[in-house]
Amino acid sequence: MTQTDLISIHDLSPDEVEEILALAVRIKQDPARHRTALAHQTLAMIFEKPSLRTRVSFEAGMTQLGGHAIYLGPSDISMGKRESVPDIARTLEGMADGIMARTFSHRAIVDLARHASIPVINGLSDFLHPCQALADFLTIRERLGRTKGVTVAYVGDGNNVAHSLMYAGAKLGARVRVATPEKYEPSAEVVANARQDARLTGGSIEVGRDLQAAVAGADVIYTDTWASMGQEAEHDARVAVFRPFQVNAAVMRQAAKGALFMHCLPAHRGEEVTGEVIESAASVVFPQATNRLHAQKAVLVLLMGERRPARRTRPAAGRGRSAAGRRKRSGGRSRR
Numbered sequence: 001m002t003q004t005d006l007i008s009i010h011d012l013s014p015d016e017v018e019e020i021l022a023l024a025v026r027i028k029q030d031p032a033r034h035r036t037a038l039a040h041q042t043l044a045m046i047f048e049k050p051s052l053r054t055r056v057s058f059e060a061g062m063t064q065l066g067g068h069a070i071y072l073g074p075s076d077i078s079m080g081k082r083e084s085v086p087d088i089a090r091t092l093e094g095m096a097d098g099i100m101a102r103t104f105s106h107r108a109i110v111d112l113a114r115h116a117s118i119p120v121i122n123g124l125s126d127f128l129h130p131c132q133a134l135a136d137f138l139t140i141r142e143r144l145g146r147t148k149g150v151t152v153a154y155v156g157d158g159n160n161v162a163h164s165l166m167y168a169g170a171k172l173g174a175r176v177r178v179a180t181p182e183k184y185e186p187s188a189e190v191v192a193n194a195r196q197d198a199r200l201t202g203g204s205i206e207v208g209r210d211l212q213a214a215v216a217g218a219d220v221i222y223t224d225t226w227a228s229m230g231q232e233a234e235h236d237a238r239v240a241v242f243r244p245f246q247v248n249a250a251v252m253r254q255a256a257k258g259a260l261f262m263h264c265l266p267a268h269r270g271e272e273v274t275g276e277v278i279e280s281a282a283s284v285v286f287p288q289a290t291n292r293l294h295a296q297k298a299v300l301v302l303l304m305g306e307r308r309p310a311r312r313t314r315p316a317a318g319r320g321r322s323a324a325g326r327r328k329r330s331g332g333r334s335r336r
């Protein structure tokens with residue numbers, strides 16, 4: 001691993017994505033072997049939004065690796081209001097060994113990483129959800145035996161989950177098809193980047209508005225909420241627009257035999273997916289959620305463990321001179 005943060009899967013090489021998934025498999029198979037990998041280390045977790053899976057998987061993951069996680073909710077630190085992002089970064093680097101952040105603005109995570117000398121992990125921004133996509137492809141590989149050449153059809157909103165799914169699929173040689181209503185397409189920048197990445201792996205990225213074309217013969221049908229966190233006021237208007245993109249039994253019948261149904265959760269039965277589909281034999285949503293734990297433990301070990309990459313030296317003046325910061329900058333490990 002050469003990356004010091006996990007902000008976007010687009011930043012990783014295909015080999016680095018493979019390295020994360022391979023370590024996730026090893027950790028899942030033999031968790032006891034890794035129970036001191038992050039002994040006495042602390043992960044500061046900044047949440048501007050609610051969470052079940054991300055919070056519990058990071059917190060349990062740190063415990064299982066011998067470390068500890070601290071939850072910092074919206075009312076605890078009021079990032080950008082009570083205190084600036086750079087000041088938070090420089091404070092945390094003096095006390096913690098890593099930062100996980102779930103934010104509204106993607107910029108806030110990029111800025112945390114820019115100002116902190118400890119690893120920063122994106123636990124979801126309005127733009128990306130990389131930890132989710134790692135767990136998704138870990139699940140696909142477990143269930144289908146491969147990721148290369150697998151056709152993943154994402155239908156619904158061209159959102160953070162869709163973006164990271166495209167990025168991860170491109171790095172792993174998958175064929176990702178995205179179908180959204182007009183005006184809810186994924187970011188053109190992400191589509192272009194993912195297409196470029198896919199050229200290196202034999203994968204492909206197709207984006208359109210035709211649900212039937214996307215799901216026909218697909219190995220995986222994937223959807224997410226139609227109104228993401230922060231878009232609650234748009235809920236009713238979105239439901240009206242997205243209704244034709246619901247994943248129901250008729251949609252699943254158009255997929256390949258044995259196709260999986262996936263959803264990052266939380267799900268809204270009767271909206272983006274029917275209760276029938278999410279409770280069907282095709283649905284792997286709970287193993288998928290569980291894999292958040294294993295995929296993220298791999299990320300934590302690679303970014304914070306003994307063999308983590310040396311952190312770049314930051315030019316900015318007035319930086320904290322904490323023990324944790326010095327360790328990161330020198331690339332050396334010292335246990336506390």
Ligand code: CP
Pocket residue numbers: 050051052053054055124132264265266
């Ligand atoms: N999928 C996911 O990130 O779930 P939470 O919002 O509950 O963390």
Ligand code: NVA
Pocket residue numbers: 124159160161224225227228229264265266
């Ligand atoms: N797109 C959703 C994902 C939740 C895990 C959101 O941002 O709310």
